[in-house]
Amino acid sequence: MNEKINLKLPCKPEFINVARMxxxxxxxxxxxxxxxxxxxxxxxxxxCNNVIIHSDSESHYEIDxxxxxxxxxxxxxxxxxxxxxxxxxxxxxxNPKESGLGLFxxxxxxxxxxxxxxxxxxxxxxxxxxV
Amino acid sequence: MNEKINLKLPCKPEFINVARMxxxxxxxxxxxxxxxxxxxxxxxxxxCNNVIIHSDSESHYEIDxxxxxxxxxxxxxxxxxxxxxxxxxxxxxxNPKESGLGLFxxxxxxxxxxxxxxxxxxxxxxxxxxV
Amino acid sequence: MSLEITEIIEKDDxxxxxxxxxxxxxxxxxxKEKLDEILENKIVNxxxxxxxxxxxxxxxxxxxxxxxxKIKKEEKQISIVNAKNNIKRLFNITGLDKIFVIK
Amino acid sequence: MSLEITEIIEKDDxxxxxxxxxxxxxxxxxxKEKLDEILENKIVNxxxxxxxxxxxxxxxxxxxxxxxxKIKKEEKQISIVNAKNNIKRLFNITGLDKIFVIK
Ligand SMILES: Nc1ncnc2c1ncn2[C@@H]1O[C@H](COP(=O)(O)OP(=O)(O)O)[C@@H](O)[C@H]1O
Ligand SMILES: Nc1ncnc2c1ncn2[C@@H]1O[C@H](COP(=O)(O)OP(=O)(O)O)[C@@H](O)[C@H]1O
Numbered sequence: 001m002n003e004k005i006n007l008k009l010p011c012k013p014e015f016i017n018v019a020r021m022x023x024x025x026x027x028x029x030x031x032x033x034x035x036x037x038x039x040x041x042x043x044x045x046x047x048c049n050n051v052i053i054h055s056d057s058e059s060h061y062e063i064d065x066x067x068x069x070x071x072x073x074x075x076x077x078x079x080x081x082x083x084x085x086x087x088x089x090x091x092x093x094x095n096p097k098e099s100g101l102g103l104f105x106x107x108x109x110x111x112x113x114x115x116x117x118x119x120x121x122x123x124x125x126x127x128x129x130x131v
Numbered sequence: 132m133n134e135k136i137n138l139k140l141p142c143k144p145e146f147i148n149v150a151r152m153x154x155x156x157x158x159x160x161x162x163x164x165x166x167x168x169x170x171x172x173x174x175x176x177x178x179c180n181n182v183i184i185h186s187d188s189e190s191h192y193e194i195d196x197x198x199x200x201x202x203x204x205x206x207x208x209x210x211x212x213x214x215x216x217x218x219x220x221x222x223x224x225x226n227p228k229e230s231g232l233g234l235f236x237x238x239x240x241x242x243x244x245x246x247x248x249x250x251x252x253x254x255x256x257x258x259x260x261x262v
Numbered sequence: 263m264s265l266e267i268t269e270i271i272e273k274d275d276x277x278x279x280x281x282x283x284x285x286x287x288x289x290x291x292x293x294k295e296k297l298d299e300i301l302e303n304k305i306v307n308x309x310x311x312x313x314x315x316x317x318x319x320x321x322x323x324x325x326x327x328x329x330x331x332k333i334k335k336e337e338k339q340i341s342i343v344n345a346k347n348n349i350k351r352l353f354n355i356t357g358l359d360k361i362f363v364i365k
Numbered sequence: 366m367s368l369e370i371t372e373i374i375e376k377d378d379x380x381x382x383x384x385x386x387x388x389x390x391x392x393x394x395x396x397k398e399k400l401d402e403i404l405e406n407k408i409v410n411x412x413x414x415x416x417x418x419x420x421x422x423x424x425x426x427x428x429x430x431x432x433x434x435k436i437k438k439e440e441k442q443i444s445i446v447n448a449k450n451n452i453k454r455l456f457n458i459t460g461l462d463k464i465f466v467i468k
Contacts, residue, residue, distance in 0.1 A: 003141045003143070003146070004139075004141065004191075005138070005139065005140055005141070005146065005149060006137075006138070006139040006191075007136070007137070007138050007139075008135075008136065008137040008138075009136055010134045010135070010136070012134070013389075013390045013391050014160060014391055015134070015136065015160075016389065016390055016391070017156055017160065017387070017389070017391075018136060018153065018156050018157060018160075020420075021152055021153070021155075021156045022149065022152070022153065024152075025148055025149050025152040026149060029145060029146075029148065029149075035450060035451055035454075038420075038451035039451065039454070041420065042420075042421075042422050042451075042455065045389060045390070045422045046422055046423055049390050049422065049423070049424060052390065053390075060135075060137075091459075093459065093460030093463075094460070096430045096433075096459070096460065096461065096464060097430065098427040098428075098430050098431045098434075099423075099427055101423040101426060101427070101459055102422075102423045104458075104459070105422070105423055105455065105458060105459065108458045109458070144286075144287045144288045145288055147286060147287055147288070148284070148286070148288075151317075166347060166348055166351075169317075169348035170348065170351070172317065173317075173318075173319050173348075173352065176286060176287070176319045177319055177320055180287050180319065180320070180321060183287065184287075222356075224356065224357030224360075225357070227327045227330075227356070227357065227358065227361060228327065229324040229325075229327050229328045229331075230320075230324055232320040232323060232324070232356055233319075233320045235355075235356070236319070236320055236352065236355060236356065239355045240355070
């Protein structure tokens with residue numbers, strides 16, 4: 001099985017719950033556990049929050065949900081600024097700050113996590129959860 | 132306000148609940164009533180059922196949700212066979228049949244309903260619910 | 263959420279079933295097959311408890327109409343019990359409130 | 366579903382609040398503003414009842430860290446009460462279980 005669902009959302013905070021709800025139904029259809037679905041909701045929201053807060057995308061961003069027998073792949077694509085991932089630092093958990101936790105949370109909650117981004121050229125976040 | 136959400140779904144019955152869930156969150160964000168949301172779920176499902184049962188679309192179909200201040204516009208587009216709407220007959224409610232109720236139900240539940248279809252050229256169902 | 267038939271009580275000339283969940287394009291066959299199976303032995307009245315039926319559309323309504331056709335010849339009927347408002351509304355729109363007994 | 370602060374009990378040097386719903390990018394400011402307002406008068410310990418907090422992410426966690434910074438100087442603390450498993454897990458991952466009191 002290899003089915004793709006694609007969702008285009010306005011770059012506005014009030015539509016992030018639509019992204020969350022989609023991952024929730026799709027993962028539920030795949031018979032994932034309640035706790036895993038909660039984690040997926042957080043992970044997708046972190047990526048969407050970043051699009052809205054940092055990407056400076058004009059109007060819409062896209063999410064692909066790729067349903068495979070053994071895993072769910074989620075790709076969040078924006079067409080905004082991108083950033084220099086070389087400058088990214090993991091948060092220092094001993095000295096918590098108000099920001100800088102999003103990517104770290106995605107990485108912690110998901111089985112696989114990749115980021116493709118270039119200054120000025122949009123960002124693609126790819127996260128995978130195994131069934 | 133005029134925001135568009137676009138959803139591309141595989142032409143398979145097991146993803147229809149994704150369409151339902153989307154309309155449900157979006158209408159809920161618009162503060163529509165519970166009963167109205169139930170009607171919207173039925174209306175969108177009727178249109179999606181038809182794509183899956185009748186359109187003979189190859190892989191995907193598309194749904195646009197257009198959120199305006201005073202109404203929700205939903206367009207279901209498939210790229211399948213289309214049909215001759217000139218041959219369409221409303222159901223005879225005195226003599227119920229197992230099939231033929233879908234479009235009639237959409238028309239009854241929604242405030243506006245339009246269909247654009249040509250033999251061989253896909254179908255677009257447009258339904259509007261006022262807030 | 264999918265669909266389940268949680269209870270089947272066959273008694274004299276009536277069979278009562280409870281449908282729980284969503285009766286849609288993915289699940290209507292479960293109900294159709296169960297009712298066909300029941301009616302295979304004997305044509306009886308059918309009473310459907312819809313207290314926990316959260317969703318039905320024309321695929322589900324089609325099943326019920328098909329079943330009614332089968333049992334009507336022997337003057338049996340379908341009763342719908344405890345349906346939620348949105349489901350009742352759908353039965354009204356499609357005229358089923360006139361051919362089913364809605365309780 | 367959105368977010369509500371359903372209860373605020375100020376008593377001596379502790380203020381207890383209950384957060385209900387989803388603390389996300391749309392709603393975290395409600396909590397931030399309420400806590401800032403409380404601390405404007407007096408720096409107190411904060412106890413957050415999370416029994417009905419169904420969702421939180423880094424936007425919400427950021428608020429709590431900001432508040433902790435404010436009250437830590439006066440040796441006050443934040444306690445998290447009745448958090449659901451998924452929320453506790455997030456606090457563990459981000460190390461907040463070491464700087465908040467998780468009950
Ligand atoms: N989609 C994006 N577009 C542009 N920059 C991004 C994007 N996602 C992340 N970033 C950059 O990566 C940094 C780290 O992100 P994150 O770990 O989520 O923490 P935070 O968003 O709180 O800063 C952000 O501050 C931002 O500079
Ligand atoms: N998306 C579509 N593609 C092709 N044909 C369609 C589509 N939607 C509706 N139709 C045609 O319109 C007819 C009436 O549809 P409907 O009222 O939903 O009843 P039913 O689906 O039960 O036949 C269908 O039988 C079909 O021939």
